[in-house]
Amino acid sequence: MSKETVTIIDNRTGKEVELPIVQATQGPSVVDIGKFYQETGLFTYDPGFLSTASCDSAITFIDGDNGILQYGGYSIESLAEQSNFLEVSYLMLNGELPEKEQQEKFSDIITHHSMLNESLRNFFHSFYHDAHPMAIMVGVVGSLSAFYHDSTDINNPRHREIAAHRMIAKMPTIAAGCYKHSIGEPLVYPDNNLSYTGNLLKMMFSVPCEEYQVDPVAEKALDLIFILHVDHEQNASTSTVRLAGSSRANPFACIASGIAALWGPAHGGANEAVLSVLEEIGDVSQIPKYIARAKDKTDSFRLMGFGHRVYKNYDPRAKIIRTMCHEVLEKLGHRHDPLFELALRLEEIALKDEYFIKRKLYPNVDFYSGLIYKALGIPTNMFTVMFAIARTVGWVAHWTEMISAEGQRIGRPRQLYVGPKQRDYISIDKR
Numbered sequence: 525m526s527k528e529t530v531t532i533i534d535n536r537t538g539k540e541v542e543l544p545i546v547q548a549t550q551g552p553s554v555v556d557i558g559k560f561y562q563e564t565g566l567f568t569y570d571p572g573f574l575s576t577a578s579c580d581s582a583i584t585f586i587d588g589d590n591g592i593l594q595y596g597g598y599s600i601e602s603l604a605e606q607s608n609f610l611e612v613s614y615l616m617l618n619g620e621l622p623e624k625e626q627q628e629k630f631s632d633i634i635t636h637h638s639m640l641n642e643s644l645r646n647f648f649h650s651f652y653h654d655a656h657p658m659a660i661m662v663g664v665v666g667s668l669s670a671f672y673h674d675s676t677d678i679n680n681p682r683h684r685e686i687a688a689h690r691m692i693a694k695m696p697t698i699a700a701g702c703y704k705h706s707i708g709e710p711l712v713y714p715d716n717n718l719s720y721t722g723n724l725l726k727m728m729f730s731v732p733c734e735e736y737q738v739d740p741v742a743e744k745a746l747d748l749i750f751i752l753h754v755d756h757e758q759n760a761s762t763s764t765v766r767l768a769g770s771s772r773a774n775p776f777a778c779i780a781s782g783i784a785a786l787w788g789p790a791h792g793g794a795n796e797a798v799l800s801v802l803e804e805i806g807d808v809s810q811i812p813k814y815i816a817r818a819k820d821k822t823d824s825f826r827l828m829g830f831g832h833r834v835y836k837n838y839d840p841r842a843k844i845i846r847t848m849c850h851e852v853l854e855k856l857g858h859r860h861d862p863l864f865e866l867a868l869r870l871e872e873i874a875l876k877d878e879y880f881i882k883r884k885l886y887p888n889v890d891f892y893s894g895l896i897y898k899a900l901g902i903p904t905n906m907f908t909v910m911f912a913i914a915r916t917v918g919w920v921a922h923w924t925e926m927i928s929a930e931g932q933r934i935g936r937p938r939q940l941y942v943g944p945k946q947r948d949y950i951s952i953d954k955r
Contacts, residue, residue, distance in 0.1 A: 530555050534564055550585050550594075567938045578763060578935075583616060583921050584755045591837035595755060596620070604844045609750040609914070610634060610720055613692055616754060616921040637693035638714040638723065640701070641671045648705045657702035657909045658787045664698050665691075666780035676774040678927050687775040688920045695913045696720065700727030703906055721746035724913070729901070741855045742900050746910075748848050749893050752841040753911055755918025756834075761785040761792070765919045766926050770935040775923055782919045783912050792908040792915075795894030798829035799863075799904050807862070808869050819879050829891030830874060831884065841889040846871075849892040858899045867895050 528545040541563045544556045554577045557568055570576045585594040593600040596615050603612055607621075614622045614630045622630060647667060651660050668690070669676055675686040701711045704727075712727040722738040724746065730736035755762070764785040768778040786792035805814050818827040832839050850868075858864050871887050874880045897907050926932060 588834040668776035696724040750914035753914035794890040798894040
């Protein structure tokens with residue numbers, strides 16, 4: 525711990541309170557307020573945790589002002605260009621990029637853990653025929669501990685590793701099962717001869733009566749999207765996983781809690797909202813009207829897919845995925861689809877409009893990922909499910925980091941109480 529401190533003067537008592545500063549390896553350091561209540565009798569107040577670090581972590585670094593995203597110290601640009609999803613997954617779980625033999629072993633483990641227990645496969649049929657895929661995913665993932673309870677001893681490092689591998693491996697199978705059930709088609713078994721994303725595509729789009737060939741463009745696009753969505757520091761769903769995990773809940777329950785948080789439209793549903801906005805705009809000729817509405821402070825309309833809460837510069841993931849988006853639209857023949865023409869025209873206008881430039885409201889990763897999913901034939905109600913597949917790696921990495929840390933305690937945020945003061949109970953006949 526650094527010897528640097530911050531001194532706060534309590535105006536009520538004149539007492540000086542010294543709080544230690546903990547240094548970060550990158551980004552802002554933090555003031556340790558662990559003894560603040562003990563010294564002053566006050567809590568700190570930070571709704572939404574906008575200025576509060578809830579933990580220390582060595583997994584992901586974000587510098588929103590300069591548009592920097594790193595996994596384990598590696599820039600997202602270098603990983604997106606040179607790596608693949610499973611290699612990045614190994615990095616997130618182990619803190620280092622694998623050697624060739626390590627990567628081959630890890631990939632083999634993930635590939636051969638992709639099947640589900642047959643009873644668990646039958647569980648899909650218990651859901652209503654038109655249940656939302658995210659509702660099914662929350663239920664199925666939460667039930668994994670009932671089928672794989674041989675790896676739920678969170679104090680056992682080997683159990684933690686097995687649980688992590690199982691969740692990463694089985695998530696595409698579960699996601700594809702959610703989709704197949706929602707459209708009334710039979711669930712497809714995984715194929716160990718295919719890549720992680722190739723296998724997902726086959727399980728989602730193949731049918732027993734026809735041969736299926738994985739489109740390499742779709743396979744490559746999904747691998748890239750998954751790399752970009754692996755982790756994003758202490759977002760709402762990751763924080764939820766950590767908070768649930770701090771209670772010593774089993775890992776499957778913790779990941780299910782993350783999926784539930786991701787389901788919220790303000791979090792994982794953003795790329796679905798992009799498509800809704802595009803459909804509302806409807807035609808290129810209507811863009812000026814909706815741009816004007818977006819600028820009008822009295823109008824509730826929001827141009828989804830532009831700007832980001834963390835990045836006050838161009839989202840680095842958006843720069844990467846933009847190229848892939850254009851490639852997918854070109855190679856899959858969607859370039860002249862009215863919806864995609866509308867999206868590309870909207871992107872062009874926003875990148876040149878002074879209002880958007882001044883406020884740094886650039887297209888974000890959700891803008892482009894939604895377009896890619898749409899081009900690949902993935903329905904909008906599956907967008908957040910796809911997000912969950914990739915983010916499972918980050919959730920598992922954070923859960924493992926938290927559980928294995930020394931002195932880990934259950935999360936217990938405090939509150940500012942603003943309700944009634946103590947009142948006397950009055951019997952019902954006298955009220």
